[in-house]
Every structure is written in structure tokens, then in C-alpha cells.
Amino acid sequence: MSGMHLAPPELQPKDFAFTAENLAKAQAIIAKYPAGRQRSATLPLLDLAQRQHDNGLPLAAIRHVAEMLSVPEIRVLEVASFYTMYNLAPVGRHFVQVCTTTPCWLRGSDKIVAACEKHLGIQCGETTPDGQFTVIEVECLGACVNAPMMQVGDDFYEDLNADSTVKILQGLQRGEKPQPGPQNGRQTSAPLGGPTTLLSFNPPANAAGSGE
Ligand code: FES
Structure with missing residues (x-):
């Protein structure tokens, strides 16, 4: 809602x-x-x-x-009035939506909310006095595999922690566009550190003719 x-x-x-x-x-x-x-x-x-x-x-x-x-x-x-994607009142230039649904919460979304509030000096639901940022909590944004995450404008920032959240906000404050996506080095939703399966192809010696 x-x-x-x-x-x-x-x-x-x-x-x-x-x-x-x-x-x-x-x-x-x-x-x-x-x-x-x-x-x-x-x-x-x-x-x-x-x-x-x-x-x-x-x-x-x-x-x-x-x-x-x-x-x-x-x-x-x-x-x-039902969907959080619509704003019935003006919002800041950067509209920050932090997901706090269960998967993101289990992965530390409380710290992401706290980092936004502390860095920007506002509470969730508020807009900074300069009109640059609005922060709200939202329900699942469908990126749970990269939890915790937040959406800024049209972009998803994923695999966040408090430090990477503040870095993103600082980048936006400098007028930059921080790179969206995972913030911890993961490639999309692949395992951190790279693939862990299908690393080589070594068929078992008796694979040929196994159907006989
Ligand atoms: S619970 Fe956060 S994206 Fe799904």
C-alpha cells in the first residue's frame, strides 16, 4: 500500500x-x-x-x-493510492525505496534504512529540506535473491550494506549516477566469488555406453 x-x-x-x-x-x-x-x-x-x-x-x-x-x-x-510506485504527493528528486520485506529484513534491511535516515537526516516517509531525497520503506521489489536492496528512481541497488548504501547516497549527492546492481562484487545473482558448479567437464570413465 x-x-x-x-x-x-x-x-x-x-x-x-x-x-x-x-x-x-x-x-x-x-x-x-x-x-x-x-x-x-x-x-x-x-x-x-x-x-x-x-x-x-x-x-x-x-x-x-x-x-x-x-x-x-x-x-x-x-x-x-494502492501501489507504492505512484506518489500522490511530491517526492524528492531521488526517490529511495528500501525493501524491508522478510528476505531483505533477514539480510539486514534495518541497517539500510538506518544508514539512509542517518546520512540524510530524515526519517522514512520524509523528504530532505533541499528536496533532493525522499526515503520510504516498501514491500518486496522482487529482487530477494540480491537482498538487501533498494530502488532509487528506476534503478535497483542490491547486495547492500550500510557502507555501500552511504556511498550510493554520496554519489547521488555529487550528481553522479552510481552503478546499479549488486554492490558486493557479485555478477548478477551468481554466487559471491564466482560459479561453484559446472566448473569443468570430466565425464566418468564408464559414461560411454552406460545405456547398454
Ligand atoms: S524481500 Fe526485498 S526484494 Fe524481495
């Missing part, structure tokens, strides 16, 4: 409309679905609207998507 609440009225723009470029993208997305199933485009259209609006979804954008799909506004709002 989304950890974000609706933005207050003073932060709600009156109107929202897709740019010409995004309108073309939205129409192409809608056209992928059979007639009468256009509401299936709700998720990608909300994502498109959010990317256009500094990673936050105002009510005007939700209304705009609902009108495009000819569905009641509440149908779109209930989707937008």
Missing part, C-alpha cells in the same frame, strides 16, 4: 494535460488493448503522467487519465 498521502490543496494544480509527445505515447498505449478494455491502460498512463509531473501524481492528472479511459475518477484514484 502506498505510504504517501494526498498532497494538500495548495500543492494541487488545477489542471493537468499530457504534453503532445506524451499524448501520442498514451494513445499508443491505449491502442494496445482490445475495444472495451481501455481501462487496462490505467497503470502505464499513471506512470506516464507521474514522469511528466516531477514524479508526483496530482488529482488533476488522475482525473485526466480517468477521462481518457472513460472510467470514474475513483477507479483511477484507487489504483494510484
Whole structure:
């Protein structure tokens, strides 16, 4: 469930409309679905609207998507308020989502949350005063094999510890883009230190003709 609440009225723009470029993208997305199933485009259209609006979804954008799909506004709002991928209030430039579900928790996600909070001087659910970082806790992001992990923007940072977490945050603060993926030297989800099986091919001496 989304950890974000609706933005207050003073932060709600009156109107929202897709740019010409995004309108073309939205129409192409809608056209992928059979007639009468256009509401299936709700998720990608909300994502498109959010990317256009500094990673936050105002009510005007939700209304705009609902009108495009000819569905009641509440149908779109209930989707937008359910998934953590949608932000109903503005978030920082770097949106940090730390997974704290069981596999990540068993592998030390508490330390990742603590490292983010201490380094940035905020609590989960808050945004730094300079508007650069928002940190939230989220449920499983599907990268449990590389636990613990966090998502920053569209990128997964995996196999974290407190030190590598702080290094990533420092890199972002310097305006760099730290290399996503495992932070402990693993290649994707391969064993740490390299493969441990199928290292050589030594067929047993009696392998030939074993079927006789
Ligand atoms: S539990 Fe963290 S990615 Fe699945």
C-alpha cells in the first residue's frame, strides 16, 4: 500500500494535460488493448503522467487519465493510492525505496534504512529540506535473491550494506549516477566469488555406453 498521502490543496494544480509527445505515447498505449478494455491502460498512463509531473501524481492528472479511459475518477484514484510506485504527493528528486520485506529484513534491511535516515537526516516517509531525497520503506521489489536492496528512481541497488548504501547516497549527492546492481562484487545473482558448479567437464570413465 502506498505510504504517501494526498498532497494538500495548495500543492494541487488545477489542471493537468499530457504534453503532445506524451499524448501520442498514451494513445499508443491505449491502442494496445482490445475495444472495451481501455481501462487496462490505467497503470502505464499513471506512470506516464507521474514522469511528466516531477514524479508526483496530482488529482488533476488522475482525473485526466480517468477521462481518457472513460472510467470514474475513483477507479483511477484507487489504483494510484494502492501501489507504492505512484506518489500522490511530491517526492524528492531521488526517490529511495528500501525493501524491508522478510528476505531483505533477514539480510539486514534495518541497517539500510538506518544508514539512509542517518546520512540524510530524515526519517522514512520524509523528504530532505533541499528536496533532493525522499526515503520510504516498501514491500518486496522482487529482487530477494540480491537482498538487501533498494530502488532509487528506476534503478535497483542490491547486495547492500550500510557502507555501500552511504556511498550510493554520496554519489547521488555529487550528481553522479552510481552503478546499479549488486554492490558486493557479485555478477548478477551468481554466487559471491564466482560459479561453484559446472566448473569443468570430466565425464566418468564408464559414461560411454552406460545405456547398454
Ligand atoms: S524481500 Fe526485498 S526484494 Fe524481495
